[in-house]
Amino acid sequence: MSFIRLEGVSAGFDSTVVVNGVDLAIERGTVCGFTGDNGSGKTTLLHTIALLLRPMQGRLLIDGEPVEDAEPFRSKIAVVLQHPYMFRGSVLDNVELGLKVRGVGALQRRQKAQAALELVGMAELSTRPAKALSGGETKRVGLAMALCLEPEILILDEPTENLDHPTRELVARIIAELPATSGVTIITATHDKALLKKARADIWRLENGRVERDVGLNIFTGDVSAEDLTTFRGEKFTISATGLMADTHMVEIDPVDVILSREPVASSARNKLEGRVIGVEECGDSLSLRVTLDCGEPVAALVTRRSWEELGLEVGQTAVATFKATAVKPL
Amino acid sequence: MGPLSRAAELLFSADPELIEVVAASLKVSLTSTFLATLAGVPLGALLFLKSFPGKNLVRLTVRTLTALPTVVVGLLIYGMIGRQGPLGQWGMLFTPAAIVMGQFILALPIVVYLTHSAVAAADPRMFATCKSFGAGPWRSSVIAIGEMRTGVAAAIIAAFGRVIAEVGVAMMVGGNIKGYTRTMTTAIALETGKGELEFALALGVILLAVAFTVNLALQLLSRGAK
Numbered sequence: 001m002s003f004i005r006l007e008g009v010s011a012g013f014d015s016t017v018v019v020n021g022v023d024l025a026i027e028r029g030t031v032c033g034f035t036g037d038n039g040s041g042k043t044t045l046l047h048t049i050a051l052l053l054r055p056m057q058g059r060l061l062i063d064g065e066p067v068e069d070a071e072p073f074r075s076k077i078a079v080v081l082q083h084p085y086m087f088r089g090s091v092l093d094n095v096e097l098g099l100k101v102r103g104v105g106a107l108q109r110r111q112k113a114q115a116a117l118e119l120v121g122m123a124e125l126s127t128r129p130a131k132a133l134s135g136g137e138t139k140r141v142g143l144a145m146a147l148c149l150e151p152e153i154l155i156l157d158e159p160t161e162n163l164d165h166p167t168r169e170l171v172a173r174i175i176a177e178l179p180a181t182s183g184v185t186i187i188t189a190t191h192d193k194a195l196l197k198k199a200r201a202d203i204w205r206l207e208n209g210r211v212e213r214d215v216g217l218n219i220f221t222g223d224v225s226a227e228d229l230t231t232f233r234g235e236k237f238t239i240s241a242t243g244l245m246a247d248t249h250m251v252e253i254d255p256v257d258v259i260l261s262r263e264p265v266a267s268s269a270r271n272k273l274e275g276r277v278i279g280v281e282e283c284g285d286s287l288s289l290r291v292t293l294d295c296g297e298p299v300a301a302l303v304t305r306r307s308w309e310e311l312g313l314e315v316g317q318t319a320v321a322t323f324k325a326t327a328v329k330p331l
Numbered sequence: 332m333g334p335l336s337r338a339a340e341l342l343f344s345a346d347p348e349l350i351e352v353v354a355a356s357l358k359v360s361l362t363s364t365f366l367a368t369l370a371g372v373p374l375g376a377l378l379f380l381k382s383f384p385g386k387n388l389v390r391l392t393v394r395t396l397t398a399l400p401t402v403v404v405g406l407l408i409y410g411m412i413g414r415q416g417p418l419g420q421w422g423m424l425f426t427p428a429a430i431v432m433g434q435f436i437l438a439l440p441i442v443v444y445l446t447h448s449a450v451a452a453a454d455p456r457m458f459a460t461c462k463s464f465g466a467g468p469w470r471s472s473v474i475a476i477g478e479m480r481t482g483v484a485a486a487i488i489a490a491f492g493r494v495i496a497e498v499g500v501a502m503m504v505g506g507n508i509k510g511y512t513r514t515m516t517t518a519i520a521l522e523t524g525k526g527e528l529e530f531a532l533a534l535g536v537i538l539l540a541v542a543f544t545v546n547l548a549l550q551l552l553s554r555g556a557k
Contacts, residue, residue, distance in 0.1 A: 052459050074465035085456035088478060097474075101464040149464075 001064050003028035003185055004049065004153065008058035010209075011048040017056065018044040020209035026187065026202070028152075029179045033196040034189040035214050036206035042189035043082065043157055045206065049187055050079045050155045062153070075102060078151035082158045084142025086130035091122060094130045095144045102149065116148035117141075121170060135162050143171065154178070156188040160195050168192075175199050193219060194250055194331035217290075217300045218253040219331065230325065236296025240270035241328035250331040257327035258301035260291055261320050262311060270325040273299055277315050280308070293321050337529030338536060349530070353537055356514040359427050359505075360495040363434035367442045368487050375446025375486070376472035380458070390447070396440035401433075401499030408433045408504045425506030430514070433500030438490035445489055449482025450475045481552055488549050495541055 002025035012018040019041040026032045034042045047053040049060065051070040060067045067073055078098070087094050095113035104112070117123045120140040125133070133141060139162070146154055159175065160168045172192075176199040178184050190196065196203050197219075205214035224244045225231035232239045232251050241251060259265070264272050275293030283290040289308050292300045299321045303311075313319055341349055378390065410416050412423040412432075423429045453475055461471040476483050498516035505512035507521060515534045522531040 047459075050463060052462055071465070071467075074463070077463065079459075079463040081456055081459060083456065085454055085460045087457070087460075087474070098464040101461070101466045101470060145460075 002026060002061075003063060004187075005061040006049070006058065007061070009045075009048060009055045009060060010057040011044050011053055011055050013044075018209055019048065019206075021058065022209075022211050024204065024211060026185060028185050029183045031175065031179055031186045031188070031196070031199040031201035033199070033201035033203045033214075034187075034206055034211070035191065035193065035196070035203060036189075040206040041209045042206050045211075046079075046155055046157050046187065046189050049153075050077055052079065076152040077155065078146035078149040078153070079155045080139075080142045080146045080157065080159060082161065083135075084138055084145070086133065086138055086141065089130060090127050091117065091130050091133070091141050092126040094141060095126075095148055098145055098149050112148040112150070113144070116144035119147060119174065120144045121167075136164060136167050139163060140167065140171070143174070147174075150182070152184060154184050154186045156186065156190075158190055158192075159188055160190065160192045168195075171195075172198050192331075193252060197250060197331070217255055217298075218258070219250060220252075220297060221250050224248050232328065234297065237273055239328055240325040241330070242325050243328075244330050248330040252329045252331050253299075253323055253327050254329075255290060255300040255302040257323050258299065259322040260293075260301040260303050260307070260311065260313075261322065262313065264320050265322055267322060268324070269322045271321075271323045271328070273321045274318060275299060275321065277313055277317055277319055280315060291319075293319055295321060335532065338533035341530060341533040342536060346533075349533060349537075351510055352513050352515055352518045352534065355427070355510075355512065356495065356516070357541075359430045359501070359514065360434060360491060363431045363494050364438055364487060364491040366431070366435050367438035367490055371439050371442025371490070372446050372476060372483055372486070373469075373472060375443040375483075376450045376476050377468060378443065378447045379450045380468040380471050380475070393440050393444050393447070397444050399437060399440065401437060401497040402503065403499075404433050404436050405500045405503030408436070408500065412504065424504060425508060425512060427505070427512055429504040430501050430512060433504055434494040434497065437497060437500065438494050441490040441493055442486050445486030446476070446483050449479040449486060452482065453479050484552050485549055488545050492542060492545055496538065 004026040006022050006024040009022045010017050010020050022045065034045060036042050044053065048055055051067065051073060062073050062076065087097060092113055095116055096109045099109040099112060114123065114126065117126050120143050122137065122140050122144060125137065130141060139159070143159065160171050163171060172195045175186055175188070175195065179186060203214040204211045220234040220239070222232055222234035224246055225233055229244045229246065230240055230242060232241045232244060232248070239251065273295040275295035277291060278294045278298065279292035281290050283302060287305055289303055289305055290300055291303055291308065292298050301321055408429060412418045412421060412429055457475065457478055458471060461474050466474065496516065498520055501512070501514045501517045502520065505514065505517065507513050507517040515538050519531045519534045
């Protein structure tokens with residue numbers, strides 16, 4: 001029996017349906033990640049699972065029990081909003097507030113809050129007015145506010161957004177380690193695929209309010225060349241890239257940035273990979289197609305149906321995937 | 332000596348009659364505002380946070396009542412506590428308690444409505460966070476009032492401004508009894524009728540000073556909250 005189960009859940013605001021008929025099962029002690037473009041419904045789905053939003057249709061089950069009334073389930077869940085709200089008072093006051101609402105005694109409250117602040121590296125700022133914190137600090141305090149509640153389900157909306165590199169690493173490490181150390185189930189919406197990879201998350205992609213398993217298109221593992229930081233040596237091919245760091249081991253190329261052609265095209269793009277077409281599928285709407293080439297590893301390109309027809313390609317034929325070095329994003 | 336200089340003399344000499352009137356005014360107005368705050372602030376917050384059938388109608392009614400004419404309230408209270416009224420045996424007519432009752436009715440919708448507006452202006456993330464903590468409407472109201480304390484203070488001050496300056500209720504159910512129910516506004520009305528413009532003017536200056544102090548307090552409070 002899955003710990004959290006969504007059965008045909010639709011959710012939204014007023015009469016606008018944002019999440020449409022989602023069926024999903026999430027196991028206890030795992031990390032579940034939702035990816036997708038802005039407006040795809042990630043936050044709405046998170047808020048529905050966090051019991052901040054009532055489903056318009058379908059039902060949500062936690063630990064096998066259907067959630068009719070949210071109140072009995074609230075103590076199992078803690079939420080970190082995309083932009084956490086800071087109340088008046090000090091950082092410590094803020095972290096203690098949730099515990100206070102949940103009826104935890106003063107001494108225990110102080111201990112738990114300090115431990116949570118320690119964990120997110122904010123203990124030194126515990127007396128600072130919370131409203132005066134920077135965006136990154138607010139994010140970490142928000143995480144501490146949730147962690148000190150010791151939830152069974154931790155819901156994180158864009159937990160690494162706008163964080164500097166060391167803080168991002170810290171948060172990623174907490175997310176990756178927490179399920180094993182405390183048994184918590186983490187559900188997160190993020191654009192940070194490296195975070196999800198590190199946490200070995202079950203990744204789902206939201207598109208037009210529906211979820212589908214994210215197969216991790218165009219994510220390649222490898223190493224940065226020792227000679228220069230513009231060459232990424234993948235397992236099957238080498239890519240020219242910008243913005244790489246010596247410790248980059250994973251890069252991603254958005255299929256939108258990949259140009260598909262029958263022959264190599266003369267252009268300023270640094271990367272041209274030849275491969276056989278192994279898949280063509282509709283993507284989101286009937287106008288777009290996702291074409292996958294086997295270039296040693298699958299490389300996907302997003303093209304319009306009209307372009308595909310004009311190219312006259314078929315599955316099994318050879319084609320070229322072209323993309324600029326700037327299209328390669330280190331993860 | 333002109334009325335203005337006579338008024339200044341009354342003010343600076345701490346005239347006992349003047350002090351008596353000012354004290355009576357402050358006593359009834361502060362009491363009614365305090366009671367309206369006790370009832371109105373939580374009601375205002377709950378009116379925003381709690382869902383119930385007819386909520387929009389209640390909100391509209393409360394807003395309408397903020398413009399309640401003071402003489403209508405005076406008439407209503409008079410009908411209730413007058414000798415023939417249902418509460419006639421309580422002997423409240425022409426007492427400070429009667430004025431407090433009337434001013435409470437005037438102040439309550441102002442406190443409720445402006446508190447509601449203050450809480451409604453709060454960041455929606457605050458309510459989502461409270462909810463995620465497991466706070467129900469009552470607990471969320473308490474937290475929201477603390478967060479929006481400047482707006483709530485403005486509501487209380489606006490209510491105080493309304494009752495300290497009202498004359499209808501104080502005149503109709505207070506009776507303007509010297510040394511007992513005579514307030515600044517009823518005294519101004521009386522003294523003006525008698526042609527005692529100096530005394531009326533001195534009271535007018537004090538009323539304005541009270542209004543100024545109240546607004547200064549509000550400004551300082553807003554600055555402190557930022």
